[in-house]
Amino acid sequence: MKKRIDSALLEAENAKRESDLNSDYAALGEKLARADIDIETITAKAGEFQVAVPSWGTGTGGTRFARFPGEGEPRNIFEKLEDCAVINELSGCTDSVSPHFPWDKVDDFSELKQQADEYGLKWVSVNSNTFQDQPGQEHSYKYGSLSNTQKASRDLAIQHNLDVIEYGQKLGAKSLTVWVGDGSNHPGQQHFQRAFERYLASMEEIYKGLPDDWEMHIEHKMFEPAFYSTIIQDWGSNLLAAMHLGPKCKSLVDLGHHAPNTNIEMIVSRLIQFKKLGGFHFNDSKYGDDDLDSGSLHPYQQFLIFNELVDAEYRNQEGFGPAYMLDQSHNVTDPAESLINSAIEVQRSYVKALLVNREALYGFQEGNDALMASLELKNAFNLDVSPILAMARLRKGSAIDPLAVYRQAGYRKAMAEARPRDPNATGSGIV
Numbered sequence: 001m002k003k004r005i006d007s008a009l010l011e012a013e014n015a016k017r018e019s020d021l022n023s024d025y026a027a028l029g030e031k032l033a034r035a036d037i038d039i040e041t042i043t044a045k046a047g048e049f050q051v052a053v054p055s056w057g058t059g060t061g062g063t064r065f066a067r068f069p070g071e072g073e074p075r076n077i078f079e080k081l082e083d084c085a086v087i088n089e090l091s092g093c094t095d096s097v098s099p100h101f102p103w104d105k106v107d108d109f110s111e112l113k114q115q116a117d118e119y120g121l122k123w124v125s126v127n128s129n130t131f132q133d134q135p136g137q138e139h140s141y142k143y144g145s146l147s148n149t150q151k152a153s154r155d156l157a158i159q160h161n162l163d164v165i166e167y168g169q170k171l172g173a174k175s176l177t178v179w180v181g182d183g184s185n186h187p188g189q190q191h192f193q194r195a196f197e198r199y200l201a202s203m204e205e206i207y208k209g210l211p212d213d214w215e216m217h218i219e220h221k222m223f224e225p226a227f228y229s230t231i232i233q234d235w236g237s238n239l240l241a242a243m244h245l246g247p248k249c250k251s252l253v254d255l256g257h258h259a260p261n262t263n264i265e266m267i268v269s270r271l272i273q274f275k276k277l278g279g280f281h282f283n284d285s286k287y288g289d290d291d292l293d294s295g296s297l298h299p300y301q302q303f304l305i306f307n308e309l310v311d312a313e314y315r316n317q318e319g320f321g322p323a324y325m326l327d328q329s330h331n332v333t334d335p336a337e338s339l340i341n342s343a344i345e346v347q348r349s350y351v352k353a354l355l356v357n358r359e360a361l362y363g364f365q366e367g368n369d370a371l372m373a374s375l376e377l378k379n380a381f382n383l384d385v386s387p388i389l390a391m392a393r394l395r396k397g398s399a400i401d402p403l404a405v406y407r408q409a410g411y412r413k414a415m416a417e418a419r420p421r422d423p424n425a426t427g428s429g430i431v
């Protein structure tokens, strides 16, 4: 497999840390054994865990006020793919990429697929973009796309989604993620029911174009760019639309797209129960944003979400198999560093959730022992599973300390020289 980080450097950096890791791993293994947990089983599962990188996340994000591009950021999908390869080489838990169109559209998809194959990267959920007009676009999305009052704009948005499915088929993806910013900025501007009817009618046309083995995932977002009402503003509208459209349509949960303090883990449970959980966009949020790095602010919430996911796995819940993706905006960090760290933080939540004794928890729940039930979760969360994550990485040839190797390799500096910035280039937004 083609590598972008020098193998000799990676091995030398790992060699410096391997002895300490072995000691820490053995100590943690002993501790877990006292709770009848086999560390090797957990490490094997950690090694299998993968979360997809969003192609748009490899560039510096920005806000509607400004964007401050970083040195050496990727200028096209081929260069984004190069950065995704680095992230995966070092973290060992990001073997797939989620592309966004038309940002990532190329003339020759076989060339793109071949480059991904060489890096050992797969393509997962393709994303459509009907939240901005493209140069020369005949019918505007200013007043919405799939729910626009004008049929010509709706038809354009439908056709774009069908085109995106076609691109995804060429890359080997199996799902389409649809997020639209449609909505209104003034009370009375939009007839809620008629707008939702138009949205559903448009989505029916896209659904008809789904290949048999594909799924469509609807992403909700509370607000922005529509600040009064958004057509799919929460999991309620999302689920109603997904139920209306059919079994191949499911809901996608972006952690940052809820009102502050929303009980997201409970939403996840409901969607699992009704076989409607399509996938995740992981990130963190303080207010109404979806821009912070995963697990950087609310690691316990992220753990509680994984507690529901691992529980579904444990119970062999029918129809369960959500797609895991990151979706965050990096404004002040090197995007590759943020994505490496975030992927590992998501993996960390998964591993901690594996440590919960499910049968003991069910017993506490049935017996109404609220405190012990709560402690069963908190004790798993409080355990430092870093040695497990590092050992899983080492065993698959990734880095014990990914960020140290990344900085030692001088990757960004090298890219700053290899990728001179086009002063006229526009940056991709964030969804």
Ligand SMILES: [Mn+2]
Pocket (backbone or CB within 6 Å): 219, 254, 281, 327, 431
């Ligand atoms: Mn998202």
